[in-house]
Amino acid sequence: MSQQLLANLALHVVLSPEEQEQVLSAMHRQAVNKRTVLVQPGKTERHIYFVDKGCLRMFHTDTDGHEHNLCFFPENWWASDIASFFKAKPATNTIQAMEDSELCCFTLFDLENLFNQIPKLERFFRILTQNGFDMFQRRVTSNLSLTAEQRYLEFRRHYPGLEQRINQKDIASYLGITAAFLSMMRKEKNL
Amino acid sequence: MSQQLLANLALHVVLSPEEQEQVLSAMHRQAVNKRTVLVQPGKTERHIYFVDKGCLRMFHTDTDGHEHNLCFFPENWWASDIASFFKAKPATNTIQAMEDSELCCFTLFDLENLFNQIPKLERFFRILTQNGFDMFQRRVTSNLSLTAEQRYLEFRRHYPGLEQRINQKDIASYLGITAAFLSMMRKEKNL
Numbered sequence: 612m613s614q615q616l617l618a619n620l621a622l623h624v625v626l627s628p629e630e631q632e633q634v635l636s637a638m639h640r641q642a643v644n645k646r647t648v649l650v651q652p653g654k655t656e657r658h659i660y661f662v663d664k665g666c667l668r669m670f671h672t673d674t675d676g677h678e679h680n681l682c683f684f685p686e687n688w689w690a691s692d693i694a695s696f697f698k699a700k701p702a703t704n705t706i707q708a709m710e711d712s713e714l715c716c717f718t719l720f721d722l723e724n725l726f727n728q729i730p731k732l733e734r735f736f737r738i739l740t741q742n743g744f745d746m747f748q749r750r751v752t753s754n755l756s757l758t759a760e761q762r763y764l765e766f767r768r769h770y771p772g773l774e775q776r777i778n779q780k781d782i783a784s785y786l787g788i789t790a791a792f793l794s795m796m797r798k799e800k801n802l
Numbered sequence: 803m804s805q806q807l808l809a810n811l812a813l814h815v816v817l818s819p820e821e822q823e824q825v826l827s828a829m830h831r832q833a834v835n836k837r838t839v840l841v842q843p844g845k846t847e848r849h850i851y852f853v854d855k856g857c858l859r860m861f862h863t864d865t866d867g868h869e870h871n872l873c874f875f876p877e878n879w880w881a882s883d884i885a886s887f888f889k890a891k892p893a894t895n896t897i898q899a900m901e902d903s904e905l906c907c908f909t910l911f912d913l914e915n916l917f918n919q920i921p922k923l924e925r926f927f928r929i930l931t932q933n934g935f936d937m938f939q940r941r942v943t944s945n946l947s948l949t950a951e952q953r954y955l956e957f958r959r960h961y962p963g964l965e966q967r968i969n970q971k972d973i974a975s976y977l978g979i980t981a982a983f984l985s986m987m988r989k990e991k992n993l
Contacts, residue, residue: 673947681942694936697929703943730921737928738888744931745885747938751872752894754945755978756864787946 613638616661616715619687623738624731633728637721641714649690650706656695658716662688665712666776669704670784680785682746683709685773689739709777759788760796804829807852807906810878814929815922824919828912832905840881841897847886849907853879856903857967861975862895871976873937874900876964880930900968950979951987 613635620626620634641660643649650656652672660667667684669692681704684690695702696719717725725732746769753762763786767774774782783790796802804826811817811825832851834840841847843863851858858875860883872895875881886893887910908916916923937960944953954977958965965973974981987993 671943671946679943679946681939693932694939697932698936703940726925730924733921733924733928734917737924737931740928740931740935741884741888744935744938745889747935747942748872748885749894751938751941751945752862752870754942755862755870 613715615663615687619661619689620732620735623735626729626731630729634725634732637725638715638717641716643708643712643714645708645711647708647712648705649708650692650695650702650704652703652705653701655699656692656702656706657718659689659691659696659719659722660684660706661715662686662690663713663715665708665710665714666773667706667712668709668777668781669706671704678705678784679787680781681750683770683773683777683781683785685770685776693740693743709781754787759786759792760800760802762786763793763796763802804906806854806878810852810880811923811926814926817920817922821920825916825923828916829906829908832907834899834903834905836899836902838899838903839896840899841883841886841893841895843894843896844892846890847883847893847897848909850880850882850887850910850913851875851897852906853877853881854904854906856899856901856905857964858897858903859900859968859972860895860897869896869975870978871972872941874961874964874968874972874976876961876967884931884934900972945978950977950983951991951993953977954984954987954993 616638617631626634649660649667662684664686667690668680669682669684669690670678670680672678690706692702692704692706694700699719753765757765766782766785779793780790783793786793807829808822817825840851840858853875855877858881859871860873860875860881861869861871863869881897883893883895883897885891890910944956948956957973957976970984971981974984977984
């Protein structure tokens with residue numbers, strides 16, 4: 612399971628075998644059951660998670676108690692409430708397992724130590740954060756200028772194969788429409 | 803004008819006088835008139851801008867040709883279409899000067915060179931990107947769960963003093979409401 616994490620890091624930085632060892636020794640493993648809540652609004656998020664197996668979701672609960680899915684984290688995604696984690700301030704969103712999942716996790720303390728030991732990891736997390744930024748910026752612009760159908764097609768491109776693993780309600784919540792509307796749209800448009 | 807940029811970098815990294823010199827020699831200065839377009843959708847964004855004086859805005863143009871303000875960049879903000887700049891791919895948004903502005907700018911080439919010369923700058927841009935991420939994530943959740951009035955108050959907290967400098971139409975576009983509704987809300991609620 613560590614191989615997947617190392618392969619992910621290798622996307623942006625080249626680590627020596629010693630540096631790979633340092634990363635792995637700072638890492639904790641965590642297996643969680645479906646529906647386990649990892650991050651809660653109001654609590655300071657102490658971990659960043661790399662999804663080795665399974666899938667997590669991040670959602671926002673509005674003042675009426677409705678949940679809005681912001682993001683899914685299937686295999687090879689890094690999950691955290693970024694602002695809460697890196698600034699050690701209370702999270703605004705919830706992160707929950709959608710399936711039984713296996714995670715690699717790092718505390719902020721461990722990660723800051725790794726940044727000191729292996730400064731090029733800053734590069735990895737800079738690029739990771741840029742990609743996350745890109746994704747969120749696209750969500751803002753998609754909500755402003757794409758139709759529900761276009762957003763649905765974007766979701767399928769963005770998360771290949773995920774549709775078969777999660778329920779319609781969760782997809783609809785991500786798209787900002789009702790499950791009934793999603794179902795109707797798919798039938799009508801033959802999607 | 804370079805002092806403001808160095809003070810901004812000093813928020814997250816400590817640079818030696820030599821390193822400060824390296825940064826300044828990689829930097830270009832640019833003075834632009836109000837309404838100058840710096841980044842255009844479909845074109846690859848070649849610069850990242852630090853606003854020394856003035857204010858820029860980033861907006862998205864929807865398929866009906868309507869502009870939606872995503873972000874303002876007054877003094878001491880860094881402006882770029884992050885994904886376009888760092889990945890050298892076509893921008894999806896426009897960045898335009900809202901006032902006559904003075905900018906410090908870097909090309910991706912210059913910045914990548916600086917990252918090699920001064921690896922701790924990776925740290926600065928990691929943190930900068932995290933903050934941008936945080937801001938966009940908050941915009942997504944605000945749109946989902948705050949009222950127009952709450953979003954307006956958040957705008958005022960987020961951009962102190964900016965309201966007096968830009969027009970109501972631009973604020974309304976940022977909030978996702980019409981200028982008439984903004985004006986009515988301010989009158990009714992005595993905001």
